[in-house]
Amino acid sequence: xSVNKVILVGRLGRDPEVRYLPNGExxxxxxxxxxxxxxxxxxxxxERTEWxxxxxxxxxxxxxxxxxxxxxxxxxxxxxxxxxxxxxxGVERTAYEIIANEMKMIGGRDMGGSSSDFDGGDYAASSSxxxxxxxxxxxxxxxxxxxEVNKPAPVVDDLDDDIPF
Amino acid sequence: xSVNKVILVGRLGRDPEVRYLPNGExxxxxxxxxxxxxxxxxxxxxERTEWxxxxxxxxxxxxxxxxxxxxxxxxxxxxxxxxxxxxxxGVERTAYEIIANEMKMIGGRDMGGSSSDFDGGDYAASSSxxxxxxxxxxxxxxxxxxxEVNKPAPVVDDLDDDIPF
Amino acid sequence: xSVNKVILVGRLGRDPEVRYLPNGExxxxxxxxxxxxxxxxxxxxxERTEWxxxxxxxxxxxxxxxxxxxxxxxxxxxxxxxxxxxxxxGVERTAYEIIANEMKMIGGRDMGGSSSDFDGGDYAASSSxxxxxxxxxxxxxxxxxxxEVNKPAPVVDDLDDDIPF
Amino acid sequence: xSVNKVILVGRLGRDPEVRYLPNGExxxxxxxxxxxxxxxxxxxxxERTEWxxxxxxxxxxxxxxxxxxxxxxxxxxxxxxxxxxxxxxGVERTAYEIIANEMKMIGGRDMGGSSSDFDGGDYAASSSxxxxxxxxxxxxxxxxxxxEVNKPAPVVDDLDDDIPF
DNA sequence: TTTT
DNA sequence: TTTT
Numbered sequence: 001x002s003v004n005k006v007i008l009v010g011r012l013g014r015d016p017e018v019r020y021l022p023n024g025e026x027x028x029x030x031x032x033x034x035x036x037x038x039x040x041x042x043x044x045x046x047e048r049t050e051w052x053x054x055x056x057x058x059x060x061x062x063x064x065x066x067x068x069x070x071x072x073x074x075x076x077x078x079x080x081x082x083x084x085x086x087x088x089x090g091v092e093r094t095a096y097e098i099i100a101n102e103m104k105m106i107g108g109r110d111m112g113g114s115s116s117d118f119d120g121g122d123y124a125a126s127s128s129x130x131x132x133x134x135x136x137x138x139x140x141x142x143x144x145x146x147x148e149v150n151k152p153a154p155v156v157d158d159l160d161d162d163i164p165f
Numbered sequence: 166x167s168v169n170k171v172i173l174v175g176r177l178g179r180d181p182e183v184r185y186l187p188n189g190e191x192x193x194x195x196x197x198x199x200x201x202x203x204x205x206x207x208x209x210x211x212e213r214t215e216w217x218x219x220x221x222x223x224x225x226x227x228x229x230x231x232x233x234x235x236x237x238x239x240x241x242x243x244x245x246x247x248x249x250x251x252x253x254x255g256v257e258r259t260a261y262e263i264i265a266n267e268m269k270m271i272g273g274r275d276m277g278g279s280s281s282d283f284d285g286g287d288y289a290a291s292s293s294x295x296x297x298x299x300x301x302x303x304x305x306x307x308x309x310x311x312x313e314v315n316k317p318a319p320v321v322d323d324l325d326d327d328i329p330f
Numbered sequence: 331x332s333v334n335k336v337i338l339v340g341r342l343g344r345d346p347e348v349r350y351l352p353n354g355e356x357x358x359x360x361x362x363x364x365x366x367x368x369x370x371x372x373x374x375x376x377e378r379t380e381w382x383x384x385x386x387x388x389x390x391x392x393x394x395x396x397x398x399x400x401x402x403x404x405x406x407x408x409x410x411x412x413x414x415x416x417x418x419x420g421v422e423r424t425a426y427e428i429i430a431n432e433m434k435m436i437g438g439r440d441m442g443g444s445s446s447d448f449d450g451g452d453y454a455a456s457s458s459x460x461x462x463x464x465x466x467x468x469x470x471x472x473x474x475x476x477x478e479v480n481k482p483a484p485v486v487d488d489l490d491d492d493i494p495f
Numbered sequence: 496x497s498v499n500k501v502i503l504v505g506r507l508g509r510d511p512e513v514r515y516l517p518n519g520e521x522x523x524x525x526x527x528x529x530x531x532x533x534x535x536x537x538x539x540x541x542e543r544t545e546w547x548x549x550x551x552x553x554x555x556x557x558x559x560x561x562x563x564x565x566x567x568x569x570x571x572x573x574x575x576x577x578x579x580x581x582x583x584x585g586v587e588r589t590a591y592e593i594i595a596n597e598m599k600m601i602g603g604r605d606m607g608g609s610s611s612d613f614d615g616g617d618y619a620a621s622s623s624x625x626x627x628x629x630x631x632x633x634x635x636x637x638x639x640x641x642x643e644v645n646k647p648a649p650v651v652d653d654l655d656d657d658i659p660f
Numbered sequence: 661t662t663t664t
Numbered sequence: 665t666t667t668t
Contacts, residue, residue, distance in 0.1 A: 001174070001436050001452060002173070002176075002434075003173060003199065003434065004201070004217075006171050006172075008169055008170070009168035010167040011665095011667050013666045013667095033167070033666045035167055035666090035667080036167075049666085050169060050246060050247060070666070071667070073602070073667080075168075075333055075504060080217065080245070082215060089256075091254075096245075096247075104332075105331055106331050106568075107568070107601065107602040122331060166600055166617060167599075167667085168599065172500075174339070174405060201452075238437070240339060269339075269497075269498065270496055271403075271436060271437065272436065272437040272496075287496065331664085332503075332504050332506075332662095333503060333505070333529065335501070336500070336502075337500040337501075339496070339497050340497040341497075364499040366497075380574075380575060380577060382575065405498075410547065412545060412591075426575075426577075426591045505663085507662065508662045528663070530662090530663080532664095546662090
């Protein structure tokens, strides 16, 4: 028995990148920034920003592609997952990402999200999605040449690229 | 405004490693395993274990050093923090760790933890600890040659080693 | 957009009480204790126990009925929900309960739970369960004369009793 | 060992009510609404709103009094606590409230909160506050005749009123 | 009592 | 790469 839970509230650095697995399942990737402020011992205001790589599958991925935009503020629940990969430089590294199983749009108004088609909402991964991790390949982030996003999202044959995030 | 929160329940893979910063502050590092089970599309039982690198400071670090052992089951609350470092091979990598601000011992009994001196308990990082991240150096995990643990923990002069975790 | 999330780790005060709605859906009710200890300003050790009324539906309810027992340690995730009811004394009161959507058995071994048939596990409410609250009546806790539990659980016609929890 | 944690994101129904204990400690009370939407079996859109009674102490209470307003969107972390009281009608009831130990203002802009003096921020209860529950009396909500709020908050002699929330 |  |  164990628990591996992450709760984030932050903003997207870019529009989500949505891709499709050979079996038709959608996969969305995007970064979410959280930042903390504090005063150091000299009383100086400090800030530190952390970028979280988010991965969503299926319906959640599709919703992200439709409604989330660069700058959108989101509440995300998920789990931490690490993954080994070999970079173009032939070096093995470990990437970590948050596999989301729940997402809620925050703040609403129109920052990142056209209020005309949508005004806030919350979504959960299908039960099976949350229980059954998809094959490793599916959680590999987009390759070097970025493609169009939120558009006629291309069906890709192989997500097994060598560059993470 | 943002939220960066992690909740874990899992077991330690080793005894915690406790070190001391030049200013006398304790820093504890240890790994916690969480695992998930699921059935794949062929109905085969699958399991995946994730190892989380935990970092604790100050009082929480000292308590970890005193009461946690390899195999101990713990509840941990903290935040995700990443950190760039250059390995011995000269390659730059990013490590992620969980900076804990709360810890509770679970299950008790005698698996990992002598019930004679202690029977469960919960601890929170001092408010300032949670608000003010210590200098980056302090969150660097132990160097290659492992030292004694939970013992007359040595005061180290420099935590700026080049190997993470 | 809003978030209403509760995370509990505690022990059951009794075996779960499982009942069935007219439509065949299972409903489980049980109390979980959490306690906090602290030292008051006189340095005296204080303790306070809180009892949480847990409600589970469907598969989660059935699993609770099968595997949870008085004394079992559980991790529960859910939401807070209040409910007005009128007691036998004709007085209206408000009860609050935790509608669980995830449950994990902790600690294992044999305290509350026969390790022969089971060794820990985690369960999530079906997506629809979490999305669609059942009619108010279904969340009403068992009436005064306690019935058999974890057994050939009786199909009840009406859960609209007037005593909460 | 146990965990009793609540995470809420919602909006204040009214300005916080801040009072002071005889010892000078501030206590803030306010309601936060969370709501869930779902479609029932007839495909009809349903909504249910839950009101959570929030209690904050000390610095957190003062910050709430200063920066939170009716309509403000907040992230709150705390624990569930119940409390018995006898109403004016002589009937004993149990009230539940969320004792907050962390609060973050969300969304910013000017809905509920003058962006001139403040633009988002996060606050944690002092460590001692979170560890040591204040005397029961202190968590009793405001009595019938509402007093001024967010103003020269009066020092009250006794919070032992008989009406909760 | 909030908000969309 | 976000935002205040």
